[in-house]
Amino acid sequence: MPKHIVRLIILIVAGIAAGWAAKSYFTAESFYEYGHYRAASVPEIAAQEPAYQTPRYCQACHGERHAQWSASNHKTVICETCHGAAQGHPQKAKLSIPADTRKLCTLCHEAMPGRPRTQPQVVLAQHSGGQQCIVCHNPHAPKIAGVPVKVAGDAAAGATKHAASCAGCHGAKGISPNDTWPNLAGQHGAYLARILAAYKSGDQKDVAMTPLAQALSDADIQNLAVFYAGLSCNGTATKPPAGDVAAGKALAEKNCATCHGQTGIASNPAWPILAGQKGGYLVNVLKAFRGGLRKDPMMAGVVRGLSDADIANLAAYYAGQRCEPTMQVGRTP
Amino acid sequence: MKKTNPALAARRAFLRRLGRAATYAGAALGVGSLGGVQKVAAKNESTSGTGSFPTKDYDWTKRRWAFGVDATKCIGCLRCVEACKRENNVPGDAHHFRTWVERYVYLEGEDKARIDSHHDPVNIAASGSEREYRFANRYKDAKVEKAFFVPKLCNQCTHPACVQVCPTGATYKTVDGVVLIDEKYCIGCQYCVQACPYGARFFNARKGVTEKCYWCYHRITKGLQPACVEVCPVGARIFGDLNDKQSPISLFIRNNRVHVLRPETGNAPNVFYVGLDKDVV
Numbered sequence: 193m194p195k196h197i198v199r200l201i202i203l204i205v206a207g208i209a210a211g212w213a214a215k216s217y218f219t220a221e222s223f224y225e226y227g228h229y230r231a232a233s234v235p236e237i238a239a240q241e242p243a244y245q246t247p248r249y250c251q252a253c254h255g256e257r258h259a260q261w262s263a264s265n266h267k268t269v270i271c272e273t274c275h276g277a278a279q280g281h282p283q284k285a286k287l288s289i290p291a292d293t294r295k296l297c298t299l300c301h302e303a304m305p306g307r308p309r310t311q312p313q314v315v316l317a318q319h320s321g322g323q324q325c326i327v328c329h330n331p332h333a334p335k336i337a338g339v340p341v342k343v344a345g346d347a348a349a350g351a352t353k354h355a356a357s358c359a360g361c362h363g364a365k366g367i368s369p370n371d372t373w374p375n376l377a378g379q380h381g382a383y384l385a386r387i388l389a390a391y392k393s394g395d396q397k398d399v400a401m402t403p404l405a406q407a408l409s410d411a412d413i414q415n416l417a418v419f420y421a422g423l424s425c426n427g428t429a430t431k432p433p434a435g436d437v438a439a440g441k442a443l444a445e446k447n448c449a450t451c452h453g454q455t456g457i458a459s460n461p462a463w464p465i466l467a468g469q470k471g472g473y474l475v476n477v478l479k480a481f482r483g484g485l486r487k488d489p490m491m492a493g494v495v496r497g498l499s500d501a502d503i504a505n506l507a508a509y510y511a512g513q514r515c516e517p518t519m520q521v522g523r524t525p
Numbered sequence: 526m527k528k529t530n531p532a533l534a535a536r537r538a539f540l541r542r543l544g545r546a547a548t549y550a551g552a553a554l555g556v557g558s559l560g561g562v563q564k565v566a567a568k569n570e571s572t573s574g575t576g577s578f579p580t581k582d583y584d585w586t587k588r589r590w591a592f593g594v595d596a597t598k599c600i601g602c603l604r605c606v607e608a609c610k611r612e613n614n615v616p617g618d619a620h621h622f623r624t625w626v627e628r629y630v631y632l633e634g635e636d637k638a639r640i641d642s643h644h645d646p647v648n649i650a651a652s653g654s655e656r657e658y659r660f661a662n663r664y665k666d667a668k669v670e671k672a673f674f675v676p677k678l679c680n681q682c683t684h685p686a687c688v689q690v691c692p693t694g695a696t697y698k699t700v701d702g703v704v705l706i707d708e709k710y711c712i713g714c715q716y717c718v719q720a721c722p723y724g725a726r727f728f729n730a731r732k733g734v735t736e737k738c739y740w741c742y743h744r745i746t747k748g749l750q751p752a753c754v755e756v757c758p759v760g761a762r763i764f765g766d767l768n769d770k771q772s773p774i775s776l777f778i779r780n781n782r783v784h785v786l787r788p789e790t791g792n793a794p795n796v797f798y799v800g801l802d803k804d805v806v
Contacts, residue, residue: 213546217539220710226578229697233707234579240743243612244752269758273604277611299602300758305664306628306672307600311759 243277246270250278257332260489264333269300274331293325321450328450330493343381343417350419353412357404366423371433371472378425378515381417382461388413396486425468425515433471435508436501443502444509447494456510467513474507583746585701590740592678592751593763593777596800599674601626603643603658605753605762612741612752619644619655621727623738624678624753628660629804633668638804675805676761678753679704679725679738680786680794687717687726696735702795703742708734722790740764 222231250271251258261267272278274296275287290296294316303313314320320327328336354366358376362368366377376384390396391405392413408416445454448466452458456467466474480486482495482503498506577584609615609624622644629638641648643658651661664672681704688696688704695710696717711734718726718735726737741751745764749755754762765772774797777783783797787806798805 209547212549213543216542216546223694226700227697228694230694230707230710231578233709234585234699234705236707237705237739237742238579238583238746242741242744242747242749242752244608244744244749244755246749246755268760270756272608273756273758277608299604299659300600302662303665304601304660304662305630305667305669306674308598308759311600 241279243279244272245278246272253282256484260330261332264335264489266332266334293331294320297325297329297331323446323450326493327447328490328494330489332493333489336490343385343414343421345411345414345416345418347415347419347422349411350415350417353408353416354419357407358416361400366420367425368470368473371470372476373470374473375425375469376420377423379420379465380458380461380463381421383458383464384420385413385417386462388416433475433504433508433511435471435504435506437505437508437512439502440505440507440509443498443506447498448506451490452510456513456515465515466510468515469510471507471511474510475503478503478506580746585699585746587768588701589767590681590702590745590795591765591767591774591778592681592740592796593774593783594676594796594798595761595763595777595781596673596675596798596805598759598761599626599676600759600761601628601660601674602758603660604756604758605676606643606658608752608756609738612744615736616729616731617656619649619658621729621736623725623736624676626660627675627677627805628672629675629802630664630667630672631670632664633670635670638802640804673800673802675798675801676753677723677725677786678796679740680723680792680796681740683793683795684791686720686722686790686792690716690720692716699742703739703745704737705739705742706735706737708732711735722787722792723794 220230220232223229225231247258247262247270254271258271261271274290278287279285281287298316300311301313303315307313325331354362355364361373362376367375387396388405388408389410391398391401392408394402405413444452444456451460451463452466456465456469458465477486478495478498479500481488481491482498484492495503579585603626605624606622606626610617610622613623615621615623625642625644627640627642629640631638641660643649643652643660645661647661647663648659649655651663652659681702683698683702685696685698685704688698691697692714693710693712695707695712696704697707698704713728713733713735715728715735718728721737726735728734729736741749741753744751750764751762754764763773763777765774765777767775767778769775777799778797781799783799784801785794785797786801787794
């Protein structure tokens, strides 16, 4: 074989060998293992830590809130949709409690062309009167249980029952003799019926009220509600308890007025009239809501942030309001 | 034990590979390609024999992931966009995103839909920042004939054009049906960004690599749902395993008449839609 051909062959073979060596050197170990890519990159990607932890993670510590949420119609909105990803919480990071609920809630609930009709939507300007959504709606159970029950009964029968069972504590005319028991005269009938039914069923508990309410028939409850609603609340105003009335008024306008009215006259008969109610009773009830002894999803949300002083101020304000103009007002919103 | 100089070790490894290569070259010259074939066979055996891949708790041969979107349920709250950004550390501005929601609005007397998404200037102005996402209520006083929202994301196509054009093997289709990006091998040439018919990819200039939705591969391999599916308040996004006949996605496809976007491109997408309209592509 001619010398130059041999040299050419040696050169070509050396070139092939060098090329092969370079390819083996530069190609990653796992390349071609499953295809034309680096197989090791798959576990690398799969090893990233998830940021969103799912509600089960939250449930471990926030069990009560989780139970309330998972029974509500907000159960499809997971904790982290509003509070942000829980990665690093609680060890490293606190999660935010959304401050501006008018901004947050309207992301889903602002009336907007394109949203399906099944989605609850509001025109903000006509809905809240400038208040934050959480003033009335508990975000963990947003549906307001304010549908008034129709009350139809016999006031005379109610009066008889009242004299036999209730007058001892709540007073002959529905005006209680002390500061701890509530006045009933002139209260919304639908509210009274709802609360008596709650005592009867055990949804609401009280040492004195529970056995008394259990002894009532459904008709008794209706009769009593009609009877008390028809009584005059004149003379309910007693000396208002200690508290800063002006501060209570400011707080009431912000937190309570939408449902319970500016002066404590609730517009919806399912919600109680607070004007002229006993101050000590109001304090006790607000504290019971705050401590979870009395359960109401909306009230739980509203009272969560109240201090003892706030509660005293609110009680002082509402106890000092006159209940007269409220009489016989039974309009629905 | 004696400490090894890393440079020396690398050199030794190189020499070892060089030697191996020389051997193969010789073998190839001597007995054809037999040696090479044996080597490939041995490699395949060793990986499939050692258990599940890619992680020890997850075997990608057992799954066939697919995604569903019920556009009739979407309310355009954009929680999915926000969750995706946080979950995957996507650049915080409004113009880089792995998933997005389009709003189609037909006004009375107009033939064509008006289409906008969260990065429309009007919507950025409504949210107040590029880091928050909100649809402006810009059509509330207009005479709207018809309007709806359509969530979009990577379709993880069965025949992905993006994978075909990648020059380095940095993007690929996994056995369980997701198209991934190997950030270490991506050279940032952006051929894939141009090849994708759905606009699902974007270039992350900070990292110098292309990015896109991968159905939260790090979550689905741990038994979780993708973040957007998790946070969707109305169940407009459905995810699951087609191998499981009772999974949400299997039921969704079986019980609905589903469509895919741009079937004519031949990419065979794996995001199935209910409630698309004539102008949605």
